[in-house]
Amino acid sequence: xxxxxxxxxxxxxxxxxxxxxxxxxxxxxxxxxxxxxxxxxxxxxxxxxxxxxxxxxxxxxxxxxxxxxxxxxxxxxxxxxxxxxxxxxxxxxxxxxxxxxxxxxxxxxxxxxxxxxxxxxxxxxxxxxxxxxxxxxxxxxxxxxxxxxxxxxxxxxxxxxxxxxxxxxxxxxxxxxxxxxxxxxxxxxxxxxxxxxxxxxxxxxxxxxxxxxxxxxxxxxxxxxxxxxxxxxxxxxxxxxxxxxxxxxxxxxxxxxxxxxxxxxxxxxxxxxxxxxxxxxxxxxxxxxxxxxxxxxxxxxxxxxxxxxxxxxxxxxxxxxxxxxxxxxxxxxxxxxxxxxxxxxxxxxxxxxxxxxxxxxxxxxxxxxxxxxxxxxxxxxxxxxxxxxxxxxxxxxxxxxxxxxxxxxxxxxxxxxxxxxxxxxxxxxxxxxxxxxxxxxxxxxxxxxxxxxxxxxxxxxxxxxxxxxxxxxxxxxxxxxxxxxxxxxxxxxxxxxxxxxxxxxxxxxxxxxxxxxxxxxxxxxxxxxxxxxxxxxxxxxxxxxxxxxxxxxxxxxxxxxxxxxxxxxxxxxxxxxxx
Ligand code: PEP
Ligand code: MG
Numbered sequence: 001x002x003x004x005x006x007x008x009x010x011x012x013x014x015x016x017x018x019x020x021x022x023x024x025x026x027x028x029x030x031x032x033x034x035x036x037x038x039x040x041x042x043x044x045x046x047x048x049x050x051x052x053x054x055x056x057x058x059x060x061x062x063x064x065x066x067x068x069x070x071x072x073x074x075x076x077x078x079x080x081x082x083x084x085x086x087x088x089x090x091x092x093x094x095x096x097x098x099x100x101x102x103x104x105x106x107x108x109x110x111x112x113x114x115x116x117x118x119x120x121x122x123x124x125x126x127x128x129x130x131x132x133x134x135x136x137x138x139x140x141x142x143x144x145x146x147x148x149x150x151x152x153x154x155x156x157x158x159x160x161x162x163x164x165x166x167x168x169x170x171x172x173x174x175x176x177x178x179x180x181x182x183x184x185x186x187x188x189x190x191x192x193x194x195x196x197x198x199x200x201x202x203x204x205x206x207x208x209x210x211x212x213x214x215x216x217x218x219x220x221x222x223x224x225x226x227x228x229x230x231x232x233x234x235x236x237x238x239x240x241x242x243x244x245x246x247x248x249x250x251x252x253x254x255x256x257x258x259x260x261x262x263x264x265x266x267x268x269x270x271x272x273x274x275x276x277x278x279x280x281x282x283x284x285x286x287x288x289x290x291x292x293x294x295x296x297x298x299x300x301x302x303x304x305x306x307x308x309x310x311x312x313x314x315x316x317x318x319x320x321x322x323x324x325x326x327x328x329x330x331x332x333x334x335x336x337x338x339x340x341x342x343x344x345x346x347x348x349x350x351x352x353x354x355x356x357x358x359x360x361x362x363x364x365x366x367x368x369x370x371x372x373x374x375x376x377x378x379x380x381x382x383x384x385x386x387x388x389x390x391x392x393x394x395x396x397x398x399x400x401x402x403x404x405x406x407x408x409x410x411x412x413x414x415x416x417x418x419x420x421x422x423x424x425x426x427x428x429x430x431x432x433x434x435x436x437x438x439x440x441x442x443x444x445x446x447x448x449x450x451x452x453x454x455x456x457x458x459x460x461x462x463x464x465x466x467x468x469x470x471x472x473x474x475x476x477x478x479x480x481x482x483x484x485x486x487x488x489x490x491x492x493x494x495x496x497x498x499x500x501x502x503x504x505x506x507x508x509x510x511x512x513x514x515x516x517x518x519x520x521x522x523x524x525x526x527x528x529x530x531x532x533x534x535x536x537x538x539x540x541x542x543x544x545x546x547x548x549x550x551x552x553x554x555x556x557x558x559x560x561x562x563x564x565x566x567x568x569x570x571x572x573x574x575x576x577x578x579x
Contacts (some may be wrong), residue, residue: 013224015233030216184207198529263540304342328387363393399403429449463480
């Protein structure tokens with residue numbers, strides 16, 4: 001049994017067999033074979049080694065002719081490994097002794113060797129771990145050939161284990177079968193984590209070298225509440241976690257009973273609870289959890305899952321479907337926030353050196369007008385179906401709002417020409433998620449109808465800490481006094497300009513922040529649907545005066561550590577069972 005601590009990003013507990021997916025999505029479950037199959041599997045291993053050697057020799061020859069130099073050396077190293085009899089023997093011995101498939105034996109032995117190499121202090125040897133990983137992939141490609149199994153065709157419950165998960169990949173998970181997620185990389189507000197939370201799949205990230213020692217088919221416990229992952233737990237541990245899981249479900253059940261009760265503080269202040277969604281089919285779960293509308297629809301997911309750019313009709317259908325759940329209730333559609341870690345299929349490989357500071361979000365839209373106009377056309381068309389609002393992401397200057405509004409006006413004129421009805425008075429807002437926007441909120445407020453504070457990016461850009469990088473995850477915290485001061489500035493400036501402001505970053509989905517946000521003046525939050533009952537429970541347990549005093553105290557504190565500790569204690573006092 002092995003216990004590993006990471007960052008809890010999506011609550012809940014799951015126990016299932018691991019399914020390791022690497023960047024090429026090979027699926028290597030531990031499948032038993034019959035003793036009579038040993039000969040066949042051993043032959044398959046020999047064939048795979050031979051085919052991989054032939055493939056490499058061919059590549060090396062081609063490289064030789066073009067004078068490839070360094071690459072040629074790499075091929076030579078790989079070939080040497082493939083011709084190493086003891087390596088092949090270790091793999092075939094495993095098939096013989098443990099009755100496992102060729103794929104599993106290759107993966108297990110080569111991952112063991114890579115893990116061993118990577119721990120050696122000598123840089124030349126530790127770098128060979130990458131070569132071993134490449135060889136593993138090459139052999140698996142030979143073994144799996146055309147029958148590479150796909151994560152999309154699952155038939156049994158699994159915990160997905162990966163080095164890193166993209167938001168696109170995570171969004172494609174079938175939650176009937178993917179019961180848990182454990183990854184080496186990632187952070188609390190990385191987009192893959194946000195998607196896991198939306199799907200309600202317990203997840204732990206930033207597990208460092210977890211994939212090095214997990215094997216396909218190992219039993220894994222994912223504790224998405226405490227940020228712990230356990231490999232091959234003993235019987236007592238499984239029993240203990242089954243108990244935790246029952247308690248967690250009972251608590252969820254208790255919170256679900258709050259669904260139809262209003263989100264109102266003990267002294268009668270009404271708070272608006274909206275939901276964050278990535279796909280139209282999540283809209284229903286916002287309603288089920290007691291949400292009063294959509295505060296953030298991350299429409300870029302329309303692009304991520306499909307091989308082609310969505311047509312205007314596809315955009316419209318997605319928005320119309322979402323609106324159909326929210327008759328008369330507000331739905332904020334954020335225009336596409338592409339770039340950084342979310343790419344269209346066509347831009348998947350054109351990586352920028354600094355993508356989070358690059359052609360992202362509204363900047364990408366303003367340089368790709370036809371894409372942008374297609375989306376705006378569909379949003380406007382859907383605007384007659386209810387209380388639809390438009391929101392532009394990652395604004396850094398007033399100039400960007402003016403440009404975006406100009407384009408919106410162009411599209412309105414096109415609709416006029418086409419005699420298509422739309423809401424001329426549609427509300428237009430922006431996300432405040434950069435320090436520059438927060439510091440100029442006073443001016444920006446005059447250009448728009450509402451703000452929504454995106455604390456995920458605001459924290460990342462204020463502290464210069466990548467929100468998805470586990471190496472700096474301890475430095476990433478919305479409790480930092482710098483972040484809180486910017487939030488306070490935005491709230492004060494919006495209040496002066498009399499425009500509505502919500503908070504839609506993950507901060508609003510975390511129970512320990514709610515009192516602080518209310519105390520700073522927030523009255524609308526937009527959160528991940530599964531977190532709604534818990535957040536509502538906190539709201540219903542406090543008075544605004546309690547919240548004001550928390551905010552006053554926090555804004556006097558000078559360090560993130562003090563603030564986090566103070567907020568945790570305050571929240572525990574209010575809602576002990578949730579912590
Ligand atoms: C944010 O940045 O806080 C936000 C809500 O947007 P996203 O997480 O999609 O970047
Ligand atoms: Mg953002």
